[in-house]
């Protein structure tokens with residue numbers, strides 16, 4: 001499949017700084033009214049898109065797969081790679097974590113929050129949330145973050161900031 005074949009129907013979605021692949025894929029799919037299966041088919045990736053949206057990176061996306069996806073979504077493979085955990089860095093599939101202060105500034109889920117080494121948000125010096133501070137619901141996979149609020153009690157993600165505890169040790 002060539003880029004020219006695809007472009008007429010594609011509505012491009014600009015990635016946010018630090019955005020995770022799951023969150024980006026969800027936004028792209030909704031902008032283009034595609035299911036995970038539909039996008040997988042369009043990119044010739046089969047079920048991989050659905051797996052990636054759940055952060056199932058075993059096996060990790062290959063260069064070839066990222067290039068196939070790049071053609072469809074109109075974002076370069078190198079940029080897509082930045083939405084993945086860096087090579088050799090472990091990540092947690094769950095719980096899905098959130099820095100509400102980051103979300104208030106830039107409404108996306110960041111891949112950094114899922115890394116095992118991440119203790120909190122360096123920028124805001126805050127601990128990450130792993131559930132809604134109001135009702136205790138776990139966050140959905142970021143591909144399903146449509147409205148930017150808790151799916152159970154509708155508290156806006158940005159509004160959860162006041163429940164984030166500070167980090168006593170300065171993170172570098």
Ligand SMILES: [Zn+2]
Pocket residue numbers: 099100101102103121122123124125126
């Ligand atoms: Zn933050």
Ligand SMILES: [Zn+2]
Pocket residue numbers: 132133134135136137150151152153154155
């Ligand atoms: Zn809630």
